[in-house]
Amino acid sequence: MIRAHTVEQVRAAEADLLARLPEGALMQRAAAGLGYAVLDLLGTAYGRRVLLLVGSGDNGGDALYAGALLARRGVQVEAWLLSDAAHRGGVDALRAAGGRAVPWSSIGQRQHAQPPNPRGLVPNRNIFDVVVDGIVGIGGRAGLRPEATNALELLAGIPVVAVDTPSGVDVDTGETDGPHVTADLTVTFGTHKPCHLLDPAAQACGAIHLVDIGLDLPQAQVEALQAADVAALLPRPAPDAHKYTRGVVGVRAGSAAYPGAAVLSVSGAACGLAGMVRYDGDPAALDQVRAAHPEVVGPGRVQAWVVGSGSDTGAEDAVRRSLADGVPLVIDADAIAFAGTTRGRPVVLTPHAGELARLLDVERAEVEARMLEHARLAAHRFDAVVLLKGRHTVVARPDGRARVTTTGTPWLATAGAGDVLGGLVGALLAAGLDPFDAASAGSWLHGAAATRAAQDGLIVASDVAAALPAVLGTLVGR
Incomplete structure (x- = not known):
């Protein structure tokens, strides 16, 4: 550390x-x-x-x-x-x-x-x-x-x-x-x-x-966090584990306009950390999700929800339905606008600077110039863990404690990378990590996977998801 x-x-x-x-x-x-x-x-x-x-x-x-x-x-x-x-x-x-x-x-x-x-x-x-x-x-x-x-x-x-x-x-x-x-x-x-x-x-x-x-x-x-810290946080199956005890993560992402966001969110969630992934998003994205991830199942009980990536006009309803289950949430993209409805719940908000600027009613340049200040402000105001994405991502708790992610590569600045990150953090939540540890460990893993993928050339978001199992494999053996 x-x-x-x-x-x-x-x-x-x-x-x-x-x-x-x-x-x-x-x-x-x-x-x-x-x-x-x-x-x-x-x-x-x-x-x-x-x-x-x-x-x-x-x-x-x-x-x-x-x-x-x-x-x-x-x-x-x-x-x-x-x-x-x-x-x-x-x-x-x-x-x-x-x-x-x-x-x-x-x-x-x-x-x-x-x-x-x-x-x-x-x-x-x-x-x-x-x-x-x-x-x-x-x-x-x-x-x-x-x-x-x-x-x-x-x-x-x-x-x-x-x-x-x-x-x-x-x-x-x-x-x-x-x-x-x-x-x-x-x-x-x-x-x-x-x-x-x-x-x-x-x-x-x-x-x-x-x-x-x-x-x-x-x-x-x-x-x-450093590699050893992340390795210590990662969940490992008990000898008598089954898919339900390892955690079930649900994904409500994607829409007719953005079906790929559902695939990428599920890709992050289906990295192997949780025992099961359920998709309960827009039917317009369902066929693509099933084609990419045949192991993913339909609606049912979950231990955490990932909500908002590419949800478009369905974001508010997805947040409302997910809150009703009383489980931890990852709230991304369009759903961040409804952060005010989640106070008091175990929530991870995952904005980039522009999204946080809109949420706090400030200029984006102000957020980028004072990332720690604005991440802490949002965490306190919305009583949530805030994962402010950037070159060095800042994860802040409501009490002001913060972690900074130093893994990653400039090539990670690519469309859909945040969708993968949201799914990954959701898997960690479902597996039992608290929101602060899930957000900071997930951000570290996301950056490490991007760095690994970029060794073979230029990357897109799906390459980051594909590199996650290998990165995780090097850590769970520590």
């Missing part, structure tokens, strides 16, 4: 540890981890050139001490001090190790004095192999000051290693209001932070390298 802790939680844990360590020891731990991560990225030390962009906080101190470590190993290190309040001990350590520390004021003046370059380039761009972003620490606000944005413009195209988090992103929410660093590698300390998982900030982090500095941390409110 990846656990992402807030700034407040990290600060409290650091304060507790600092009280038990010699002065400066915690920064030295972080700096050593950062320095060796940069060395690993460089591949070799001698002849390499590294630039540090240094702000006023401890984040800049981490960068400076890491720069001193690099300089002692033969790297040519220069620091641009973007603040007059740069960490004095770190500056002294860098200079003592043979590195250079230059005030930004002199860099800016030097650049303005440069004659125009016919290609529009500045000399700095090809001098450095790596830029280390030590501009703003985790306590900083979103956005960057002009001197930082100007420095980054001069260095565009050079690989960037961010210290703890990319400067300029909102650490706790993953929002990116204003200019920010886009890193190739982020070296973080003690724990992941929400911005490492949550889009859009996660897209600015690049690869994540976690350095253990000995923090004792509380329960995180944002998590990301």
Whole structure:
């Protein structure tokens, strides 16, 4: 499990540890981890050139001490001090190790004095192999000051290693209001932070390298399941199991206009996790469902319903009839508009950003910019688990706890993929998982199946469904 802790939680844990360590020891731990991560990225030390962009906080101190470590190993290190309040001990350590520390004021003046370059380039761009972003620490606000944005413009195209988090992103929410660093590698300390998982900030982090500095941390409110976590959640048949004890999932999806949605929803449900799948949707889709899945049976008692994918004008009736059974529901697509009727029931809502925007009466861009905030808002308002689909899907509970899905591939952005996901989550519900576990495990499996299917070429939604049994097979043996 990846656990992402807030700034407040990290600060409290650091304060507790600092009280038990010699002065400066915690920064030295972080700096050593950062320095060796940069060395690993460089591949070799001698002849390499590294630039540090240094702000006023401890984040800049981490960068400076890491720069001193690099300089002692033969790297040519220069620091641009973007603040007059740069960490004095770190500056002294860098200079003592043979590195250079230059005030930004002199860099800016030097650049303005440069004659125009016919290609529009500045000399700095090809001098450095790596830029280390030590501009703003985790306590900083979103956005960057002009001197930082100007420095980054001069260095565009050079690989960037961010210290703890990319400067300029909102650490706790993953929002990116204003200019920010886009890193190739982020070296973080003690724990992941929400911005490492949550889009859009996660897209600015690049690869994540976690350095253990000995923090004792509380329960995180944002998590990301890993393969072992999903394997532990998956239901397994008891020795005396039969199809009914393994769970029966019902599907009310599809319509005359969208019969394929019924097939895809059933395909997700019929992945093998539940003992039986019943189809009780639009008769116009029945023949296609039977042709694709001869094992699927007709109406009857179920342990969970999957409702709404491609239901068109029949969505409201499907929700009403499914609620009458008193079992957990997955509500997708057209049925999401009727989420207000499901409060107090065990429900998973599975909107994409546009659907959630309509449900909350906000702009889609607002949802995409603040996914965690809007997923939590909807979960609280509708008293349901909300699975907000995206590059990094967010699953939120009414109490604010959230999980982020990091499996998947851009090729998963294909019509009908959400229908498969709804059926899969429904199968997990029918097999006995609670809505939060079913939604987060289902989202992880969906992304993993898409990644597996994409290894053989471009994919469509039915390829994702077809890859599910193989992905599940690798996990149930763990």
